[in-house]
Amino acid sequence: MKIRLDHVVKTFDTFRAVRDVSLEIESGELVALLGPSGSGKTTILRMVAGLEFADGGHIYFGDQDATDIPVRDRGVGFVFQHYALFPHMTVQENIAFGMKVSKVKREKSAIAARVDDLLRLVQLEGLGDRFPAQISGGQRQRVALARALAVDPKVLLLDEPFGALDAAVRRDLRRWLREIHDELGITTLFVTHDQEEALDLADRVVILNQGQVVQQGTPEQVCREPGSAFVTRFLGDTNRISAEVRGGVAYADGAAIAADGVANGAAEVYARPGDLAWSETGPGIAASVTRVLDRPGGRRVIAITTTGEHLEFDVEPELAVRAGQQGFVTLRRAQVFAAG
Numbered sequence: 001m002k003i004r005l006d007h008v009v010k011t012f013d014t015f016r017a018v019r020d021v022s023l024e025i026e027s028g029e030l031v032a033l034l035g036p037s038g039s040g041k042t043t044i045l046r047m048v049a050g051l052e053f054a055d056g057g058h059i060y061f062g063d064q065d066a067t068d069i070p071v072r073d074r075g076v077g078f079v080f081q082h083y084a085l086f087p088h089m090t091v092q093e094n095i096a097f098g099m100k101v102s103k104v105k106r107e108k109s110a111i112a113a114r115v116d117d118l119l120r121l122v123q124l125e126g127l128g129d130r131f132p133a134q135i136s137g138g139q140r141q142r143v144a145l146a147r148a149l150a151v152d153p154k155v156l157l158l159d160e161p162f163g164a165l166d167a168a169v170r171r172d173l174r175r176w177l178r179e180i181h182d183e184l185g186i187t188t189l190f191v192t193h194d195q196e197e198a199l200d201l202a203d204r205v206v207i208l209n210q211g212q213v214v215q216q217g218t219p220e221q222v223c224r225e226p227g228s229a230f231v232t233r234f235l236g237d238t239n240r241i242s243a244e245v246r247g248g249v250a251y252a253d254g255a256a257i258a259a260d261g262v263a264n265g266a267a268e269v270y271a272r273p274g275d276l277a278w279s280e281t282g283p284g285i286a287a288s289v290t291r292v293l294d295r296p297g298g299r300r301v302i303a304i305t306t307t308g309e310h311l312e313f314d315v316e317p318e319l320a321v322r323a324g325q326q327g328f329v330t331l332r333r334a335q336v337f338a339a340g
């Protein structure tokens with residue numbers, strides 16, 4: 001089922017939470033809505049779900065205008081971070097719940113067979129008789145997904161489903177969710193503020209800021225060509241260096257960087273730690289090492305420039321570098337944006 005948002009607007013009292021968002025999610029696609037807290041991700045998801053109504057624009061499910069269709073008739077399944085399971089029901093009963101209350105009547109045996117299939121799909125065979133309090137947080141979210149899938153939704157909506165879990169469990173569940181998505185092919189909209197999660201999981205990433213889409217594309221496109229300083233910063237792990245652009249060149253503290261198309265004046269240069277190189281002789285940006293952080297397989301160095309800007313870069317584990325050392329940083333690759 002293809003979903004289309006056409007100039008959607010949502011205002012709470014006088015606060016405009018979603019400003020003119022247009023977006024297409026192809027049938028079978030897994031799209032992540034990514035953005036900082038308060039950027040409007042959950043509001044968009046809730047409007048797609050029918051839990052909240054747009055006060056401008058339209059939402060289409062396939063060719064049908066779904067803007068005013070109530071939640072129970074939309075054929076959507078949800079998994080929310082805090083959308084708790086029913087604590088007094090077993091795992092099986094939780095999964096069966098939607099089928100029992102659905103308008104589509106099913107035989108008891110058909111419901112039991114479907115619950116067994118779903119338990120297998122979410123790899124929780126044998127845990128059907130447990131109560132939610134008797135399983136782990138990761139297992140609970142898998143039950144929540146099985147419950148959402150039980151009524152054969154046309155669209156799956158996930159709001160930070162793994163937000164409360166620790167990093168290793170999150171990574172496992174991410175991989176697992178992707179596999180399930182590929183097996184079932186359900187159109188899926190996933191909300192997260194975690195860039196790594198969005199980039200790992202999604203076919204396409206939609207980046208939001210202050211209720212607007214600021215960029216969308218495949219993970220590769222947004223990583224290779226972030227379109228603004230905001231997206232570059234938000235995708236994380238980058239250095240920001242103040243610069244001055246003159247005639248298509250950004251001058252930053254001893255470095256000259258190509259800045260085609262950037263207007264003359266104050267600018268910001270962004271470069272990832274892997275795109276910085278360190279040497280004890282110039283040319284480059286003069287800096288002094290403040291800390292060396294050992295990591296598995298490498299070392300992260302933090303240095304400070306003569307103008308007081310902090311730079312982070314990675315060096316080989318065997319490179320002799322220590323706090324207090326003076327040297328020069330060069331940029332192998334960088335992006336320049338006019339200061340805004």
Ligand SMILES: Nc1ncnc2c1ncn2[C@@H]1O[C@H](COP(=O)(O)OP(=O)(O)OP(=O)(O)O)[C@@H](O)[C@H]1O
Pocket residue numbers: 012013015017035036037038039040041042043044193
């Ligand atoms: N029911 C409401 N009444 C008033 N304001 C609301 C309501 N729901 C959301 N907002 C406001 O709308 C803005 C967008 O909220 P939303 O929950 O969509 O953001 P988000 O990107 O999902 O953030 P988070 O990552 O923190 O969940 C926020 O400023 C929020 O305070």
